[in-house]
Amino acid sequence: MKVLAARMAKPQKLEITDLVHEFYEDVVAFCRRRVGEDQAADVTQETFLVAQRSLGKFRGQSSPRTWLLGIAHNLCRETCRKLGKDRILAAEIPDVGKTDPDLVDRIVLEEAMGRLSEDHREVVILHELEGLTYEEIAAVLNAPVGTIKSRLHHAFVHLRRNLGVSVPA
Amino acid sequence: MKDVREDLTAYVDGELSDARRREVEQAVGLDPTLQTEVTMLRRLKKSINPEPLPDLLLREASMAYDAPNPAKEELLRKLQAAPKPGGFRAVLRPYRWVAAGAVGVAMVATFVQMGGRSLGESSAGSKEVTSSPAFVGGVPSTMAEEAKMETAAPAAPGESETDAEQNLWKGADQARPAKRSAPSSAAADIPTLRNEREVIQSANIGVAVPDAYKGLNQVEAIALSKGGYLENKSFNRADGGMPTASAILKVPSAKYDAAMQNLRDLGEVREESQQADDVTKAAVAYRAEIDQLKRKINALDARLRTARGSEAREIRWRLTELQGQLTSQQVVSKRLAAETAISTIAVTLYEKDKIKLDPANANWSENVWNQATNNFGVVGRMLGAVAVNILVFSPIWLPFLIVVWLRNRTPKA
Numbered sequence: 085m086k087v088l089a090a091r092m093a094k095p096q097k098l099e100i101t102d103l104v105h106e107f108y109e110d111v112v113a114f115c116r117r118r119v120g121e122d123q124a125a126d127v128t129q130e131t132f133l134v135a136q137r138s139l140g141k142f143r144g145q146s147s148p149r150t151w152l153l154g155i156a157h158n159l160c161r162e163t164c165r166k167l168g169k170d171r172i173l174a175a176e177i178p179d180v181g182k183t184d185p186d187l188v189d190r191i192v193l194e195e196a197m198g199r200l201s202e203d204h205r206e207v208v209i210l211h212e213l214e215g216l217t218y219e220e221i222a223a224v225l226n227a228p229v230g231t232i233k234s235r236l237h238h239a240f241v242h243l244r245r246n247l248g249v250s251v252p253a
Numbered sequence: 254m255k256d257v258r259e260d261l262t263a264y265v266d267g268e269l270s271d272a273r274r275r276e277v278e279q280a281v282g283l284d285p286t287l288q289t290e291v292t293m294l295r296r297l298k299k300s301i302n303p304e305p306l307p308d309l310l311l312r313e314a315s316m317a318y319d320a321p322n323p324a325k326e327e328l329l330r331k332l333q334a335a336p337k338p339g340g341f342r343a344v345l346r347p348y349r350w351v352a353a354g355a356v357g358v359a360m361v362a363t364f365v366q367m368g369g370r371s372l373g374e375s376s377a378g379s380k381e382v383t384s385s386p387a388f389v390g391g392v393p394s395t396m397a398e399e400a401k402m403e404t405a406a407p408a409a410p411g412e413s414e415t416d417a418e419q420n421l422w423k424g425a426d427q428a429r430p431a432k433r434s435a436p437s438s439a440a441a442d443i444p445t446l447r448n449e450r451e452v453i454q455s456a457n458i459g460v461a462v463p464d465a466y467k468g469l470n471q472v473e474a475i476a477l478s479k480g481g482y483l484e485n486k487s488f489n490r491a492d493g494g495m496p497t498a499s500a501i502l503k504v505p506s507a508k509y510d511a512a513m514q515n516l517r518d519l520g521e522v523r524e525e526s527q528q529a530d531d532v533t534k535a536a537v538a539y540r541a542e543i544d545q546l547k548r549k550i551n552a553l554d555a556r557l558r559t560a561r562g563s564e565a566r567e568i569r570w571r572l573t574e575l576q577g578q579l580t581s582q583q584v585v586s587k588r589l590a591a592e593t594a595i596s597t598i599a600v601t602l603y604e605k606d607k608i609k610l611d612p613a614n615a616n617w618s619e620n621v622w623n624q625a626t627n628n629f630g631v632v633g634r635m636l637g638a639v640a641v642n643i644l645v646f647s648p649i650w651l652p653f654l655i656v657v658w659l660r661n662r663t664p665k666a
Contacts, residue, residue, distance in 0.1 A: 100332050108325050125324045129331070136332055177301055188300040197301075211266070212301040218268045237262045240294060249293065 098148065100136040107149050108132075110214070111156050117174045117209060118160035127163055131156040150220040157224050173205050177213075188247065196246035204239035207232060257287065265294045348657060355650060356639070363638040451536045451589070454509050454596040456527040462520035465498040465604040472500050472600050475515045479508035481595070498602040509596040516600060523603060532589055539586040546579040 111131055116124040134155050135142075142151055177190045177197075197205060210221045218236070222229045257280040263269050264277045281287045462468035466488055473483050481504030490496040504512040517525075550572060557568045643650075 101329055104325065104329055104332065108322070108328070112324075129324070129328050132328055132332060133335065136335060177303075186296060186299075187303060188297060190300075193300055208301070212298060215302075218263070218266070233263050233268065234259070236266075237259055240262050240297065243297065244293070247297075 098139060098142060100132060100139060103135060103148055103152065104132055107152050110149060111152055114153055114156050114214060115160055117176070117213075118157075119163050120174075123163055123167075127156065127159050130159050134159070146220065146223045150216065150223045153214070153216070153220075154224045154226070173202060173209060192247065196243055199246050200239060200242055203235060204242055207235045208239050208243070211236060257281070258290070261287070261290055261294060265291060265298065356643070359642040359646070360635070360639050363635060363642055450531055451533045451593040452506070453530040453532055453592045454506055454527070455529075455598070456509075456513060456596070457525070457599045457601075458513065458516050458522065459524040459601040459603065460516060460520045461523050461603045461605050463605055465496040465602045468519055468602040468604075469498040469500060471519055472498075472502065472516065472602070475512055476502045476504060478515075479504045479512045481505060481508065481512070484597075496604040500600045500602075502598040502600060503595050504598065506594055506596045509598075512596075512598060516598065519602070520605070524601075532593060536586065536589050536593070539582055539589065543579060543582050543586060546575055546582060550575050550579065 108128065112124055112128045115127040115131070119127055131152060135152055138155075142148070146154075177194055197208065200208065206225070207221060210216045210224065211218070216224065218229050218232050221227075221232045225232070257277050260269060260273060260277050261281075264274060264281075269277060281291055460468070462471075469486055469488060473486065476483050481502055484501040484503050486498070486500035488496070488498045502512065513527075553568050553572050553575070557565060557572070560568050
């Protein structure tokens, strides 16, 4: 992490191998949710190859992770288009093995998230599961921050409705 | 004020501005329903991601470093085998300002070079304008040059000029010292000089007139007014084409300039060219030959009066021969004199389009086209010159470029 932090000071000196070590798993997880297990490794590999070619263009305006996820997002869309299938956007809730009575049941939640629209599900996954800030989501999806904020608000309204919770108007 | 509920998600996520966060906080504190909603949202979010994100990331990261991942290893091998990121362009990127500066300097140098040359050309051109047209103040340029040479470095009598030419200059002897002492007055002397030289003048002129047929009559009137005549004239009205007329004028050389000016005044001059053939030397040579023959004939006549027998016969035979030569020389000399006395002007008259466009609009497309093609040529030449400059300076920048490329080619450890 120190190496990356040092390189971040001079963005043009970023090495692609450092990015692989740091973010490979994040990118794989990101791709897996969108194109499935079969294509995830290939799309991830393509993501880093594209990143290597475009490394000189990276100005450090966003974090390297956001930048990589942005590339992966575009490649996932392209892959789905080529394969002629819809994006999966699997909302798999991490199984932490705990049974906290205060939490919503994982299966019920996954089912409720599955019924969200693609746009809503995407922002929820990006924010809640992939840990991106509103600004980072905006960078990945190439959309204004205000749109992301509004989309998340409506996503949670719909999610609560899907879970059978009444939402005040 | 914006509905607080719309900002509850952002409030829970800590994505609100300080001012808005305080407003929402205040509203939530006062409204139990909002408090319930916030609690529910937090619970829902915790349900989606039960473990705090930083811990999860750290755990995944440590797992990633610990456990070998074949796909990741393969990717790293591929990336290391792949060409340097960005290729040659990336290598050049840090030096792009240097390269841009070099190209800019090359362009400026080229521009200055071309500008200087074109300036030189234009100044040479303007020099030519004063000296190169067939006539300068109505005098052939060669003669103007000759006059200048005369004023600058006059030849000593008998040194380079023939006797006959010296005779020619006799009449102008009074003027010559003045020319010699005041070279700048050469131009003023040119008309005089022209009158002294024997020149066969001819010209072609094309004029656009409102009515070609009427124009032809005007041309004839000009010829007559100058004491000349029309050698021939023709009028043509081709189907679908504009009528044209042509004529050949013969005017006394003394009225040549006036006739040309009158022709120009007929309408819009489309083309004009003038030629002048200086036949002074030939004319002078013929006259000298005639004088010599006359002298010889006179001398033989004198001898014939006293000669007897075979001598007288021989003198007569010789006289006959010389008189034949004299006649021949006189004919040629007269013909030359006639040619120099009369100037020939070929006139072509074009009839302007009856439905005439506004001149500015009529020429607009042509002007724009000419300007554009001209600019295209200029830019093309400039780019070509830049390319040549870059090529010529390659011994300077190419080694530098190679060193940079070699230095960046090897991946750093």
